[in-house]
Amino acid sequence: MSKALERRAKFREELIQAAERSIAAGGLAGLKTRELAREIGVANGAVYNLVEDVDELILRVGSQTLARLDASLTAAESNGPASPRETLVRIAVAYCDFAAENLELWRALFEHRMAPGKPVPEWAISEQMDLFRHIYHPLAELFPERTPAELGVTARSLFSAVHGMVLLGLEQKLIAVPVDALRKEIAVIVGAMVDGLTPPVVPGKRSVTRDP
Template identity: 75%
Template sequence: MIAGRGLSGLKTRDLAREIGCANGAVYNLVEDMDELILRVGSRTLLRLDQALSTAEGAGEPSPQETLVRIAITYCDFAAENLQLWRALFEHRMEAGKLVPDWSAADQMQLFRHIYVPLATLFPKRGADELGITARSLFSAVHGMVALGLEQKLVAVPLPALREEIAGLVRAMIDGLIARAERSHAAAAP
């Protein structure tokens, strides 16, 4: 239902009818709609994780190009699974309710796809700094994907979006490498 209609199209009455149970019986399977949406999100993230893992192993093994492949794969996954991908970011928990640990872990473990190539590129950086850089790189790519796939004035044709994302990732990595080299040169005796 989410894949076809988005979050706004998810209704327990329709879901119950689809799976052949009473409306209230849906809540024998999940605690509430938040859990249902998070469970669907978890399955979506697993599929994204598989796509990113495939991208890591394909093509040139350099960490820079691995990051480019990961970014483009993220874009392609979002384009091919638009409603499910949007649901990952549009869903808001009920006021005062925290995201369960299992769901947060599902989300955070995907950063390893970015973290590992960055750790190879910047072996002198600490884990916290690498984590911030990984999240920053993701944020830049995610922003381009989110705006680029909008079906409004700012939409970008997918082939052009893929090229722009590749260029952004390469530019960011080149800039980070140059900054690290300047810092290293300044610190040398």
Template identity: 90%
Template sequence: MSKALERRAKLRESLIEAAERRIAAGGLAGLKTRDLARDISIANGAVYNLVEDVDELILRVGSRTLGRLDAALTAAEADGSASPRETLVRIAVAYCDFAAENLELWRALFEHRMAPGKPVPDWAISEQMNLFRHIYQPLAELFPKRTPDELGVTARSLFSAVHGMVLLGLEQKLIAVPVEALRKEIATIVGAMVDGLTPPVVPGKRSATRNP
């Protein structure tokens, strides 16, 4: 790599890190290219020599956030002796904890909207969808007769339920819930949802996985 390309790569990384700090401190509303340019000592117009536009910059920050979220969920799954039900509860609680600890960066994942008519790039969609494996895998163990499409719908539905609880619970308004209480509620509800999807065990009979 030439020195010019190496310098550009370092500046690009510095720009993404600066944007990450700005979003973490003030959300997407606090992200201004002139501030970022000042943060890394370049001209305002030079920002667009490093990224295509602000959309790409926000997506690159989001990529870093998703990477840390992926690591947090992977750590929550680390206990190989946990049942699929326990694993789903653990990753749901880990998701809540991550959101609480990285509130503005987590919000930015869902608040950002691309410019009208501009699609989300394939690489960003792939990174987002890859996280569903954390939910999909234990569900596949619970429901081995379900098709991949059916498991995908269940995974997205379970995520939506947990995400909604976290989103409302962490709102800085009257609806806000203390994080510890929110963690307990999420664990209870996810466990109840999984129990409701699985058939009861009848004494003297082998349990069969329901495939509605």
């Protein structure tokens, strides 16, 4: 790599880290490229030699947030033996904890909107969708008779329910719920949802599974 490319890569990384700190401190509304440029020691216009636009900058910060969320969910899954039901409860609670500990960065994942007419890049969509494996795999163990498409719908529905609870529970308004209480409620409700989706076992009757 040439010196010029090395220098550009260094400033690009510093820009993304500075943007992450800015969002963590004040949310998306506090993100100002002029301030970021000053922080990393480049001209304001040079920012757009490092990233295509503000959308890409926010998505790159989001990529780092998703990577940390992925690590948190993986750690929750790996915390000792667990049934598929317990795994789903663990990752739901871990999701709540991550959101509470990284509130503005977590909010930015969902608050950011691309410029009108500009699609979300495929690499960003792929990173987002990859996280659903944490929900999909235990669901596949619980419901081996369901098709991949059916499991995908169930995974997204379960995520939507947990995300909605976390979003409302962490709102800094009258509806806010203490994090400890929110964690307990999420554990109870996710467990109840999984139990409700699981058909009762009929003595002497074997379940029918489909070939993949």
